[in-house]
Amino acid sequence: MHMVKKLAIGAALVVAMMAGTASAKDVKIGLVVKSLGNGFFDAANKGAQEAAKELGGVEVIYTGPTAPTAEAQIEVINSLIAQGVDAIAISANDKDAVVPALKKAKQRGIKVISWDSGVAKEGRILQLNPSSNQLIGKMCLTLAKDHMDGGKGNFAILSATSTATNQNIWIGEMKKQLKDFPGLNLVTTVYGDDLSDKSYREAQGIMTSHPEVTVIVAPTTVGILAASQAIKDAGKIGKVYATGLGLPSEMAGAIKSGATKEFAIWNPIDLGYSATQIAYRLVKGETDGKPGSEINAGRMGKIKVGKDSEAAMADPFVYNASNIDQFSKVF
Numbered sequence: 001m002h003m004v005k006k007l008a009i010g011a012a013l014v015v016a017m018m019a020g021t022a023s024a025k026d027v028k029i030g031l032v033v034k035s036l037g038n039g040f041f042d043a044a045n046k047g048a049q050e051a052a053k054e055l056g057g058v059e060v061i062y063t064g065p066t067a068p069t070a071e072a073q074i075e076v077i078n079s080l081i082a083q084g085v086d087a088i089a090i091s092a093n094d095k096d097a098v099v100p101a102l103k104k105a106k107q108r109g110i111k112v113i114s115w116d117s118g119v120a121k122e123g124r125i126l127q128l129n130p131s132s133n134q135l136i137g138k139m140c141l142t143l144a145k146d147h148m149d150g151g152k153g154n155f156a157i158l159s160a161t162s163t164a165t166n167q168n169i170w171i172g173e174m175k176k177q178l179k180d181f182p183g184l185n186l187v188t189t190v191y192g193d194d195l196s197d198k199s200y201r202e203a204q205g206i207m208t209s210h211p212e213v214t215v216i217v218a219p220t221t222v223g224i225l226a227a228s229q230a231i232k233d234a235g236k237i238g239k240v241y242a243t244g245l246g247l248p249s250e251m252a253g254a255i256k257s258g259a260t261k262e263f264a265i266w267n268p269i270d271l272g273y274s275a276t277q278i279a280y281r282l283v284k285g286e287t288d289g290k291p292g293s294e295i296n297a298g299r300m301g302k303i304k305v306g307k308d309s310e311a312a313m314a315d316p317f318v319y320n321a322s323n324i325d326q327f328s329k330v331f
Helices: 002-025 039-055 070-083 099-107 133-146 165-180 196-209 221-233 248-257 268-283
Strands: 027-032 058-063 087-090 111-115 126-129 153-159 184-191 213-218 241-244 262-265 294-296 302-304 310-312 317-320
Touching: 027 039, 027 070, 027 268, 039 058, 039 268, 058 070, 058 268, 070 087, 070 099, 087 099, 087 268, 099 111, 111 268, 126 268, 133 165, 133 184, 133 213, 133 241, 133 262, 153 165, 153 196, 153 221, 165 184, 184 196, 196 213, 196 221, 213 221, 221 241, 221 248, 241 262, 248 262, 248 317, 268 294
Parallel strands: 027 058, 027 087, 087 111, 111 126, 126 310, 153 184, 153 213, 213 241
Antiparallel strands: 262 317, 294 302
């Protein structure tokens, strides 16, 4: 009996040690998005969960506010800190406002990266851009030109929030490169705050206040869909077009109605997948994320960190009537 008892205690100790080892290997990553209920971010989460399953022992906590504000994101960040996550990967509503909360996370040993919409350098280790900012700006102007008769005309920009890091950078790139598109004239820039109803009203406002505008460029998936619907409802298909960055699954109807001829986007599934891979490698100490380093990103290969600790995935891909049915079933 004494020997049996000793064996039982020994076995219990082994199980306890094994459980401790298993839990020590678990990695919790908070994937923070601008707002929940956005198809782009839902697709990114799909990729993040795919990476977690592939890596093993990883829990991705997909979270974000219901309203796309910095204040709401700060509450989410503080909640993740309280939960003891190992890493935070955030698409920011405001590159500066979230920095103090992210600094607090870093002080607790949490690895912080930004992706999609970046954070100021002092608030993160690195920023993962979905593509080159210059290429995105050029793509948006090319799409606007391709929707105009003779490649010349007036266009307006319908963006997300006025503080959205990525949209502001892309708009800045568009303005820089306008000199290379002499036929294009930017009339106005408005903000729909990445809210469907407000974006819809802003698109209506553009068509009412600026009847000379023939193309609305929206570098946001919420904005381009809302603008397409506003054009259709106003009976202006063929007179005004919406283009920019959108999801194939959401934009198939706009392509078929004629409100949009073509649009572009990178694969948000790959973006969420890559962000999760990078966060995991940082937690495991496989990389420091400094400029010049290359990070293993699973099926996406190695991602190189460049100047200002920024990395990029791939060029935007153009979707139109020839391929929309194929890709609308994917994301």
